[in-house]
Amino acid sequence: xxxxxxxxxxxxxxxxxxxxxxxxxxxxxxxxxxxxxxxxxxxxxxxxxxxxxxxxxxxxxxxxxxxxxxxxxxxxxxxxxxxxxxxxxxxxxxxxxxxxxxxxxxxxxxxx
Amino acid sequence: xxxxxxxxxxxxxxxxxxxxxxxxxxxxxxxxxxxxxxxxxxxxxxxxxxxxxxxxxxxxxxxxxxxxxxxxxxxxxxxxxxxxxxxxxxxxxxxxxxxxxxxxxxxxxx
Numbered sequence: 001x002x003x004x005x006x007x008x009x010x011x012x013x014x015x016x017x018x019x020x021x022x023x024x025x026x027x028x029x030x031x032x033x034x035x036x037x038x039x040x041x042x043x044x045x046x047x048x049x050x051x052x053x054x055x056x057x058x059x060x061x062x063x064x065x066x067x068x069x070x071x072x073x074x075x076x077x078x079x080x081x082x083x084x085x086x087x088x089x090x091x092x093x094x095x096x097x098x099x100x101x102x103x104x105x106x107x108x109x110x111x112x
Numbered sequence: 113x114x115x116x117x118x119x120x121x122x123x124x125x126x127x128x129x130x131x132x133x134x135x136x137x138x139x140x141x142x143x144x145x146x147x148x149x150x151x152x153x154x155x156x157x158x159x160x161x162x163x164x165x166x167x168x169x170x171x172x173x174x175x176x177x178x179x180x181x182x183x184x185x186x187x188x189x190x191x192x193x194x195x196x197x198x199x200x201x202x203x204x205x206x207x208x209x210x211x212x213x214x215x216x217x218x219x220x221x222x
Contacts, residue, residue, distance in 0.1 A: 094210065099206050
């Protein structure tokens, strides 16, 4: 199957811990994004990358970090500095005909 | 003014009715327009993609774009309970600038 694969689907984190969410794609997309989705707030951009070894902050980057060492992979680390990390995180790839946007299945992060 | 406006609903319709969803946008650079369906606790799945003004049909779904008015619509004919979901509009300028509506919750009542 092709597409955007996120893991894990559900993750529980203790306060003070860093966690990393995985995002892998086999669509050969150059551009990849991380969004956070909260009820009533829509999608908010955390980080994006248009090319390997380069990435840019989005609107709510504080408390998050990313890397893009390979075209296929764009992991997101939620650090202990993120004050309200409990949310649904979506990885997005963009490319192909008309720069179509594809979403992963999402990762639910809960801080306990 | 937000880049994309989408009425969050919820929108309740009886089974078999036509569902009509809309988004307006302010950035005339947007060229590509998409609609997604999102079930609870799942990632959005692509329903329709279009890049020109006019209508595009795919089964029970019709996507409509009016670039002069900066207005896009999604119509669902013969709605089914399985269509109950949140519908998200999205657009791109072709240069990696993306914008999304907040999503519109639809409930189809059997």
